[in-house]
Amino acid sequence: MAVRTFVGGIHPAQCKYACDAGTVTAPVPARVTVPVGPSWVGYKVLAPKGTEVKVGQKLADNEGFMCVPTHSPVSGKVVDAKPYRAHTGLEFLGITIESDGKQELCEGIAPVEDLDSMTPEEIRNVIREAGMLGMGGAEFPTHVKLSLPQGVKVDTVVVNGGECEPYLTSDHRMMTEKADKVVHGTYIVMRSVGVKRAIIGVEDNKPDAIAALTAAAGKYQGIEVMPLKSSYPQGYEKAIIKATLGREVPPGALPFSVGVVVVNVGTAAAISDRFTTGLPLIKRYVTVSGEAVSRPATVEAYIGTYASELVELCGGVKGELGKAIFGGPMMGVAVPSLDFPITKGTSGIVLLGRQQALFWKEMPCIRCGRCNEVCPMFLQPSEIHKYALAEDMARAEKLFAADCMECGCCSYVCPSKRPLVQSIKLAKQYALARRKK
Amino acid sequence: MDMSEKGLIITAAPHLRDRVATPRIMQVVFIALMPAALCGVYFFGPWAAINLVVGVASAVLWEYAIQKIWKFDITISDGSAALTGLLVALTLPPAVEPWVTALACLIAIGPGKIVFGGLGYNIFNPALIGRTFAALSWPSVLSAGYVAADGITAWKRGFDVVASATPLGLLKTGEIGATSLSRFYGPLFFGNVGGSLGETSAIALLIGALFLLFAGIITLRIPLVYLLTTAGLAMLFNQDPIFHLLSGGLILGAFFMATDYVTSPIKPAGQIVYAVGLGIFTFMIRMFGSYPEGVAFSILLMNCFVPLIERFGAQKRFGEVRNRA
Numbered sequence: 001m002a003v004r005t006f007v008g009g010i011h012p013a014q015c016k017y018a019c020d021a022g023t024v025t026a027p028v029p030a031r032v033t034v035p036v037g038p039s040w041v042g043y044k045v046l047a048p049k050g051t052e053v054k055v056g057q058k059l060a061d062n063e064g065f066m067c068v069p070t071h072s073p074v075s076g077k078v079v080d081a082k083p084y085r086a087h088t089g090l091e092f093l094g095i096t097i098e099s100d101g102k103q104e105l106c107e108g109i110a111p112v113e114d115l116d117s118m119t120p121e122e123i124r125n126v127i128r129e130a131g132m133l134g135m136g137g138a139e140f141p142t143h144v145k146l147s148l149p150q151g152v153k154v155d156t157v158v159v160n161g162g163e164c165e166p167y168l169t170s171d172h173r174m175m176t177e178k179a180d181k182v183v184h185g186t187y188i189v190m191r192s193v194g195v196k197r198a199i200i201g202v203e204d205n206k207p208d209a210i211a212a213l214t215a216a217a218g219k220y221q222g223i224e225v226m227p228l229k230s231s232y233p234q235g236y237e238k239a240i241i242k243a244t245l246g247r248e249v250p251p252g253a254l255p256f257s258v259g260v261v262v263v264n265v266g267t268a269a270a271i272s273d274r275f276t277t278g279l280p281l282i283k284r285y286v287t288v289s290g291e292a293v294s295r296p297a298t299v300e301a302y303i304g305t306y307a308s309e310l311v312e313l314c315g316g317v318k319g320e321l322g323k324a325i326f327g328g329p330m331m332g333v334a335v336p337s338l339d340f341p342i343t344k345g346t347s348g349i350v351l352l353g354r355q356q357a358l359f360w361k362e363m364p365c366i367r368c369g370r371c372n373e374v375c376p377m378f379l380q381p382s383e384i385h386k387y388a389l390a391e392d393m394a395r396a397e398k399l400f401a402a403d404c405m406e407c408g409c410c411s412y413v414c415p416s417k418r419p420l421v422q423s424i425k426l427a428k429q430y431a432l433a434r435r436k437k
Numbered sequence: 438m439d440m441s442e443k444g445l446i447i448t449a450a451p452h453l454r455d456r457v458a459t460p461r462i463m464q465v466v467f468i469a470l471m472p473a474a475l476c477g478v479y480f481f482g483p484w485a486a487i488n489l490v491v492g493v494a495s496a497v498l499w500e501y502a503i504q505k506i507w508k509f510d511i512t513i514s515d516g517s518a519a520l521t522g523l524l525v526a527l528t529l530p531p532a533v534e535p536w537v538t539a540l541a542c543l544i545a546i547g548p549g550k551i552v553f554g555g556l557g558y559n560i561f562n563p564a565l566i567g568r569t570f571a572a573l574s575w576p577s578v579l580s581a582g583y584v585a586a587d588g589i590t591a592w593k594r595g596f597d598v599v600a601s602a603t604p605l606g607l608l609k610t611g612e613i614g615a616t617s618l619s620r621f622y623g624p625l626f627f628g629n630v631g632g633s634l635g636e637t638s639a640i641a642l643l644i645g646a647l648f649l650l651f652a653g654i655i656t657l658r659i660p661l662v663y664l665l666t667t668a669g670l671a672m673l674f675n676q677d678p679i680f681h682l683l684s685g686g687l688i689l690g691a692f693f694m695a696t697d698y699v700t701s702p703i704k705p706a707g708q709i710v711y712a713v714g715l716g717i718f719t720f721m722i723r724m725f726g727s728y729p730e731g732v733a734f735s736i737l738l739m740n741c742f743v744p745l746i747e748r749f750g751a752q753k754r755f756g757e758v759r760n761r762a
Contacts, residue, residue, distance in 0.1 A: 010455070012453055012455070166453060238755065238756070248755055248756040248757075249755075249756050250756040250757065251754060251755065251756050251757065253756070321445065322445070322446050323445060323446045323447075323448075323452060324445055325452055329450075329451065329452040329453045330450060330451045330452070330453060331450050331451070332450055332452065333450070334445070334446065334447040334448055334449075334450075334452065335445070335447070336445055336447060337445065350452075352452065357446045357452070358446070359446075359448070360454055360458075363458075363459050363515060363556070363557075364554075364555060364556050364557030364558065365557050366459055366462075366556065366557045366698045366699050367557065367698045367699050367701075367703055368462070368698040369698070369703040369704075372703060372704070376755065377754070377755040378752070378753050378754055378755050380703070380704075380752065382703070399752070400752070400754055403754065403755065406450075408450050408451030411451050411454070412451050412453060412454055412455050413455050413457070414454075414455075415455075415457045415458050415459045415461070415462055416458075416459045416557075417454060417458065419449070421449075421450070421451065422449045422450075425449070
């Protein structure tokens with residue numbers, strides 16, 4: 001049988017330079033700025049300026065359903081708690097802590113002993129209190145994913161090991177090195193939504209990860225490791241559901257509408273960490289790679305560490321730096337400098353050389369149809385693009401601009417180097433705004 | 438920290454692009470036409486070589502001149518003008534007087550392409566606009582350009598030419614057709630037969646077409662449906678399907694002109710409708726029209742229908758089938 005996959009997609013050069021480099025554990029940073037969340041949400045700061053904090057201590061929280069608390073990754077003193085301009089350009093609340101280097105644990109950090117006697121709701125609450133967000137990049141609160149609406153039944157948990165972005169290797173390293181944790185986290189997620197079956201989907205360019213996970217999954221009932229074709233965007237939620245189960249999530253719907261809950265492998269491992277060590281989400285794997293990095297590697301870093309420190313840890317910048325990206329090169333955000341802290345969703349920092357980062361000459365659309373072929377959502381990117389450029393957002397919406405998941409395959413393949421996904425994102429925002437009215 | 442963070446480039450994602458670029462696609466198609474062009478030069482002698490050079494050079498020159506005069510951006514580096522010039526020369530008779538080729542290129546580039554807004558905006562295949570303009574304006578000059586395809590002998594004769602009829606012309610005038618046409622199969626396949634410069638050698642064209650298929654520039658959808666429709670109609674009307682497939686500009690048109698991205702439908706279903714239409718028009722013109730050959734006309738005709746074809750067909754949408762269930 002052919003390896004499972006979705007329809008469409010592209011095969012960019014993988015450039016997984018950091019793959020064989022092993023994982024570097026970052027030292028405790030002298031100073032961190034922990035991003036709490038968009039500043040307009042109104043998080044309640046529990047550790048104002050001047051507070052002495054310990055590792056795992058709650059820094060801020062908000063009662064809202066879509067919010068999770070943030071914890072201190074270091075022990076030390078809060079020197080600042082104020083809004084700052086985050087790497088995305090949005091204003092975030094940031095809590096800056098100067099570390100004392102002692103890494104004293106906060107009181108009450110303890111493993112969960114009686115997982116088997118816990119109700120799904122209790123498990124979800126532990127996950128929320130640990131500040132779990134989707135670590136694949138979307139930063140969607142994990143407990144929200146696991147809280148199913150009344151009457152909705154799911155039958156499968158899909159664990160997303162489709163690290164399809166070029167350069168990124170953090171999930172790959174995670175699955176290889178901490179397969180036990182990924183599988184244990186998967187088991188906890190299964191418990192929290194009450195299903196008996198889980199599929200860990202991993203692209204077949206990571207055979208060592210597949211082997212490690214398969215060995216680890218043997219200890220549990222109902223967890224299957226499924227190799228998937230290496231193709232971008234295999235790690236997109238709807239794509240991996242299609243690949244693993246053959247189900248298509250309807251436009252605008254969430255995975256539970258086809259009986260599935262999807263979590264990222266990093267999130268699964270972090271959940272396992274919370275249950276076995278008691279530590280909330282304060283660390284993550286970050287790939288530091290790209291042509292302009294001296295020694296590309298995957299770094300286990302504290303949330304809130306400045307990107308510049310991580311780059312320094314990997315030997316600094318090599319050659320002339322052209323573009324710095326938070327996340328992967330297909331969907332990541334280009335940043336104006338490396339003076340930004342990493343967030344819970346920062347899977348990588350990719351530095352491109354000047355030559356690589358130069359603009360492409362834009363030419364007229366020659367209607368070759370390549371964008372239609374690769375679109376995983378079966379859209380017609382060139383058509384939507386045409387209307388979006390003419391600011392005819394109503395027509396763009398009629399062509400389902402709002403279905404776009406912004407993978408960027410269309411812009412990648414366009415021989416005329418047109419900004420397809422860029423304009424479709426705009427049309428999508430118009431469509432979503434209009435629906436809200 | 439010593440890091441030159443000034444001047445970092447900021448754009449929206451994606452930050453990577455595929456290597457395939459529009460000028461490169463034009464180059465690949467140009468190269469794919471080289472076997473046919475070289476075969477034409479070999480079989481038809483020095484006039485063919487002159488017409489090829491005149492076609493490519495004049496098309497580029499016209500584009501440059503027009504854009505210069507009207508102060509448009511100069512786009513000759515995208516390679517499409519050179520390709521159009523090559524196709525004009527390949528679809529004209531090999532020994533036609535070179536001024537015809539040059540004027541055909543002017544029409545192809547000017548009214549055929551630039552007046553619509555340049556590359557990507559033209560409704561009709563520019564090369565065929567040029568060729569058809571020449572064919573309708575100077576029919577006798579064109580028929581004088583069809584010469585004998587005798588290879589070495591043609592080169593020995595130099596610039597003196599021996600006129601020759603095309604197989605489709607003979608079929609139209611009724612000089613052949615009553616008997617089996619299988620004696621034409623060999624010449625039509627290899628190219629030692631009368632016809633336009635680049636259309637006679639089926640094998641050379643097919644080599645180029647295979648190259649395009651493997652390079653991922655074209656798919657088989659349009660050419661195959663076009664050829665099958667034509668062959669099917671030939672059988673229906675009791676004609677020799679192999680003769681119809683190999684003769685005239687059918688192979689050149691099916692693989693290199695009907696597949697032109699700009700003037701053909703994008704959606705797969707639309708491409709099939711388009712190709713069936715091409716087959717019907719081509720065969721009908723050959724069978725019942727007053728012209729011996731109908732490939733150029735049928736492609737131009739179907740070009741008109743492309744916007745209409747594109748309007749039909751519901752768009753499938755990810756997750757929609759389940760949505761209804």
